[in-house]
Amino acid sequence: MASFQRKGLQTRILSTEEEEKLKRDEALVSAFKQQKLEKEAQKNWDLFYKRNSTNFFKDRHWTTREFEELRSCREQHPLYNAERCKVFQCDLTRDDLLDHVPPESVDAVTLIFVLSAVHPEKMRLVLLNVYKVLKPGRSVLFRDYGLNDHAMLRFKAGSKLGENFYVRQDGTRSYFFTDEFLAQLFVDAGYEEVVNEYVFRETVNKKEGLCVPRVFLQSKFRKPPKDPAPTTVSASL
Template sequence: MASLQRKGLQARVLSSEEEEKLQRDQALVSDFKQQKLEKEAQKNWDLFYKRNSTNFFKDRHWTTREFEELRSCREQNPLYNTERCKVFQCDLTRDDLLDHIPPESVDAVTLIFVLSAVHPEKMHLVLLNVYKVLKPGRSVLFRDYGLHDHAMLRFKAGSKLGENFYVRQDGTRSYFFTDEFLAQLFVDAGYEEVANEYVFRETVNKKEGLCVPRVFLQSKFRKPPRDPDPTPDSASLGREAF
């Protein structure tokens, strides 16, 4: 198994066959089933991880290569101790992170293949929740499925929940991001865009004779630094005195 990677600014261009498939598969899942999927989202993901354990999302050791902030958080912090870690479970769309983490105390937040599993209408709640605990001037490190990823094109008819939003056979859901949608989502929540680009990969299986196009979105969005209190100059002090 080999992988080829390149980065670019534009979404992947579809072949005529792929474009035709997406045009055919426009029927949406019924409102009743969509409400049921939203209600059972946690249960479906719990079953997914129980069934797959760590075999599905394997550790590819790329996070510290792609996001230097993670390495610096570990090596510049003298209090880092792998035996002491704050671990808790929460629903980022509903549970307040301030119940577990002090405000503006976090150096870096990773949202790696997290936001795609959240309903698009609730994604802003995740970003607002994270905003409260992130230090000013620090970043959210993001990587997730991009528009026209191979996984998106593999969905069969009857799997579409909305624009770029699909459900798998096991009931888990996935959203496929455009750079414009993601940027607007973060900016509306108060963040500044630092980097936001597509990552194109080709996963090659020579034995099977397959070349699968993968598309991800890799981004950094910063919580604006807090402006220092302005110090009046001597001229303004003189004018105020008179």
């Protein structure tokens, strides 16, 4: 598996065959089914995790390599204890994080293949929810599916929910981001853009002789630091 990152490039250019496939799959899932999928989103993801358990997900050793903020949070905080952490279940589009986390107390937030599972109309709610608990001057560390990723082209006809938004056979959904859309989403929620780049990969299956192109978006968006308190100047005449 090869990995490389380029700055200032657009997403992967599709072949003529790939472009034609996307054009053929323009029909959207009915409004009734879309409402049903939204209503059953939590149930579908619960079933997904139950089926896959720990077999589907591998240790993400690359996270501390790509996001140095995570290493500093772990190694420079004097109270860090790897055996103790607070775990709670939360719907970021609906449940208030302040019910579990003090305001402006979090050093770093990771949204790694999280936002793509949220309906685009509710993504801003997630970012506003996170904003309340993040310390000023600290960042959200983001990685997720990019536009024209191979996974996007594997969807069969009848899987499209909206622009860049698809449903899998198990009812779970996935959005494929452009850098422009993601940046606007964060900026509108009050964040500052630090890094926002496409990551291109090639996944090779030597046994089957396949090489498939992967596209991800890797980004950092910062909550603006608080302005220092203004200096009070008094004068008497």
